[in-house]
Amino acid sequence: MAVNKMTSKEVTQKVFNKEKLFVFDVRNESDFQDWKIEGDNFQYMNIPYFELLDGVEEILDKIPTKMEVLVVCAKEGSSIMVAEMLSYAGLDVAYLEGGMKAWSEHLEPVKVGDLKDGGELYQFVRIGKGCLSYMVLSNGEAALIDSTRMTDVYLDFAAEKNVKITHVFDTHLHADHISGGRTIAEKTGATYWLPPKDATEVTFEYQALEGGNDVKIGDTSINIHSLYSPGHTIGSTSFVVDEKFLLSGDILFIDSIGRPDLAGLAEDWVGDLRETLYNRYRELSDELVVLPAHFMIIDELNEDGSVSEKLGILFAKNHGLNIEDESEFRKMVTENLPPQPNAYQEIRETNMGKINPDQEQQREMEIGPNRCAVR
């Protein structure tokens, strides 16, 4: 039987379409427990490849024959070996091209809405890691928000759409992934905006992003209005785009809220987080569509793969927005925190320009799930 190759893009479509897939993960157990390919209708089996070196006969009856089978490992080599053994034994299986490394880096652009006068807003879903970045397009120009280090994806997309990237924003100094903002700004000549309170230690030039700044994209003036919204970091800033969308960064997610501890002490910023979520955001229109910088679980994806919800609905349903008692809120966001993201200090230093790891090191630093939220 043939050994097929499946790309991250193909697996992403299966996640979006809620298709079935049998994921046979041959990484070691701790890596699998920490982070794996998530899909609503995916089934899993984890047996490390090094336990299969003598053959796969003993596990053949554990592999379904009426379901697509995808063998997955860290970088592809071991999954090819195991897939070939299974294939030799008569099974029809595929391996994941590039392994979890490629899965972690895959970005899927999904259109989330039309803007006035023909403008468009795209969300780039980093499906393997849960990072969301955005491109606002209007009349030949584009703005990019919270871009990842896979800069070619955005540059190619902009070229395909025939737009010039003129503004690049980061809502805050990221701790879970390496920003592509600076590189893209250098390559395109765009202005790179950062909240100055998060950027006190950066080693490069940037444009200070303050609450109340308005930036126009294209000559039809899609308005990007910034709103100071501290709490995840001291500088965290949100954007209201075209008076229709609220890009909430790492402050508010669909089913969770931002954690206040990645750039300092949770106790210091919990008050800011409360103020942002319970006062500043309350003053905004319920009709705004919230577009966060992350999703945590696959259930947060909409039918089309996008991640968004109206602010009014989040006020009704998001647990983190419905804790009346301030001390209870304080307790939840300071005591109930998930482990911190892999290498988050090094990631922050990279985003400040203090260290310059090569591509392979950057990959290693970003391994694993993002952990920017508390539920």
Place this chain on the structure above:
Amino acid sequence: MEATKVLDAKGLACPMPIVRTKKAIGELESGQVLEIHATDKGAKNDLTAWAKSGGHELVKHEEDGDVLKFWIKKG
């Protein structure tokens, strides 16, 4: 640490460091030590887990620049 045998797995990508290690361990007597040099970063977790599941003992591990060194005592 006195090794009976040294395995150079530098430059090899997963799964080869473990494939070679398994073969080399097979040629040793119980209680003898295999020293492994690898550059694949995944080798650390995988060798540790492999040694454990195979009843061998990872007695020592160190990093020398880009080279990961392991000493495994055959079980």
